[in-house]
Amino acid sequence: MARQPRGFHAGRPETPAPTPPGMAARVAAARAVAEALTLARPLEERLAADLSLRAGGFDPRDRALARSIATVALRRLGTIRKALARRMEKGMPKRGGALEWTLIVATAQILFLDTPDHAAVDLAVKATRADPASAPFAALANAVLRAIARDRDLILASSDPLDDDTPAWLAQRWRATYGESAARAIAAAHRSEPTLDISVKSDPSGWAARLGGIVLPTGSVRLDTHQAVAELEGYAAGEWWVQDAAAALPARLLRPRAGMRIVDLCAAPGGKAAELAAAGAEVTTVDRSAERLKLLAANFERLRLHSEIVVADALTFDAPPFDAVLLDTPCTATGTIRRHPDVGWIKRPGDLPPLVKLQAQLIDKAVALTRPGGAIVYCVCSLEPEEGEAQIAAVLRRNPDVRRLPIAADEIGGLAECVTPAGDLRTLPCHLWGDNPRRSGLDGFFAARLIKAG
Known part of the structure; x- marks a missing residue:
């Protein structure tokens, strides 16, 4: 039997008293x-x-x-x-x-x-x-x-977003990494209700008008509605899928096109793979979780998109080299705290080292699966530099056949604040902020584009 937190009991009385409404x-x-x-x-x-x-x-x-x-x-x-x-x-x-x-x-x-x-x-x-x-x-x-x-x-x-509502270990890290002002902006953004973004197959302006939203500079559509997603026009017909605007960017950095062979490692639930397939690429999706891949398959069926689905550990997966590899690795997910506020409280500093080790192994595997001259996009939904910038610096040091292909602001809707001096993508929850919190912000993401020598 699963453990119960203090004060909650698995057993039930045989004749429970009526429960008050609510x-x-x-x-x-x-x-x-x-x-x-x-x-x-x-x-x-x-x-x-x-x-x-x-x-x-x-x-x-x-x-x-x-x-x-x-x-x-x-x-x-x-x-x-x-x-x-x-x-x-x-x-x-x-x-x-x-x-x-x-x-x-x-x-x-x-x-x-x-x-x-x-x-x-x-x-x-x-x-x-x-x-x-x-x-x-x-x-x-x-x-x-x-x-x-x-x-x-x-x-x-008297409530302070950084000092009160941010776990102390994360507040300390963000102050050290991003500075006091940015750390406070991140924490303030986490207090707001998350946005609802969708990626559309075509006609973003048309879908924004039909669903009562706006088109972001990146091309995603941001909605104001609180209606159930499955009830919205176009969902059942497979015209769009839910995906944070920041999460939609890494797949585009591969510049997918018809006939391009791309593997998406750690693919479930499949939003990034859907972008690749919608662009005409021949997509292979790999994930170790069969249950999560069932959700991916169902989503692809709804979207009328195709992918070769493989249940496998990415580290042991083998196939002829691909034109490109998309690697969205397991991470602390601290960039999604606005959307999943439990993340900051259930994660611990000790979670970082094993994840960093796994990420490095997965990057090396991605390089091995890429043909000479092919591209790799590595990304994490984390705000921690060990999982982002430091991983890319390390792979460039240990692999002379890999170089960075810098990202330009015009590839991500002109959001120059989201491009690091080295040419990587770094979005923060406080980026793309406006007067209306429901229409503001991005998930925290890091992405880098690499090229394998050929």
């Missing part, structure tokens, strides 16, 4: 936050398991509510914990069961969502009473949450 969604959110912070379990994985397991008890609004609460709780976790700590003189009870997680999700609702204060407090107190371990602290939960509701404006005014 309670199940809040408990699911609390459980997801608890497992992210204590077991390093990805938020979406826990939510998917809970919402699927209890599908009969969740209507679409409850599902959306659980996801919304858990997401904002992790996005603003530092602010929430600071607010709770300042209103609990003796600190969080050591044997309080699920109390901590109940208070965190309730505080998230009070401070950052449209939930009426009385509803957030009332359901949190009921959830506290329902857990035997936390039940003795129901009065404490009531008092603390009422104090937070009363002090909302003061709490928000």
